Amino acid sequence: MGFPFTILEQKKIPRIIFSIRTQSPLDSEKIISLMQRIYEMGVWCFDLPSVKHLESFEELKRLADDETLMGLCHLEVESGASFLGKPLHQFESKVFSTIRKNLPLPDSIRNFPHAPFSSDVFTQKEIDRITFDPNRFEKALSFFHPKVSPFLIVGGRYGDWLLALGRIDLIKEMVLRVRGNGFIPIFSGQWATYLLPKAKSLDAAAYAIPINKKWSLFDLTLACNLIKKFDKPVISLNPLADGRLLGKSKEAFSFLFDELKICAAIAEIGSEEEFSRIFDDAKRLPSLIPPRKT
DSSP: OOOOOEEEEEEEEEEEEEEESSSSSTHHHHHHHHHHOOOOOOOOEEEEESSSHHHHHHHHHHHHHHHTEEEEEEEEEEGGGEEETTEGGHHHHHHHHHHHHHHHOOHHHHTTTTTTSSSOOOHHHHHHTTEEEEHHHHHHHHHHHTOOSSSEEEHHHHHHHHHTTTTTTHHHHHHOOOOOOOOOEEEESSSSSHHHHHHSSOOOEEEEEBOOOSOOOSHHHHHHHHHHOOOOOOOOTTTTTTTTTTTGHHHHHHIIIIOOOEEEEEEEESSSSHHHHHHHHHHHHHGGSSSOOO
């Protein structure tokens, strides 16, 4: 059985896309080895969240001599945003502290242990002076090619942050540049219930957010209701809840594909055994069984 696919802007994309989980993004030997094994079992599309994943994928394409192999690369929108001529990430603590002060964020986000903190916050005039940095953005974009990654996942945590600062205009410019370079953009973020209403106007083919049977930022029930009513394709990030739902992947994917009607999910795996478990469960899920040819 091959995993079924859906069509986004006349381009095929699998309904389950696999991402190789490693202890370190430098663990290229594990990445290429696992990619090779599951490619031989029929997988033709891989999530490529790091440079090492992309390098391993390109090596797999070379070894397999298979031009139909497809990757999903990631581009942080921070790479296109500057303040006073400096990359926005140099002001990360100030950015997040401004958002934490101005938005009614849940306590789980306000007290997030890895969130940067600063007593200094942006004024509205300073927020207005955050600008698009075309040179830095085009340089970051130049690492990718639409023949390798026809779909490009654009966003990351700065996707949420720029939306929260009211600077969706910067994101729109970046999505436009991505399209202009021959990619099909997929917009991603972490704050599902905040992102979907705010980012709906973007010219994106789909929206990738963390959603699974147990968890979503900020509120699972609200996120589910939004997804059911959302009129653009949604892709689930972390569909197996960091592995907690691996033993119940059939139920997890049934919730996503049958109840929420998402178009695809990006599932992390760390071994061939984990892949086989998902593969076997997917074969028993009616919505993921390809129709028989007649």
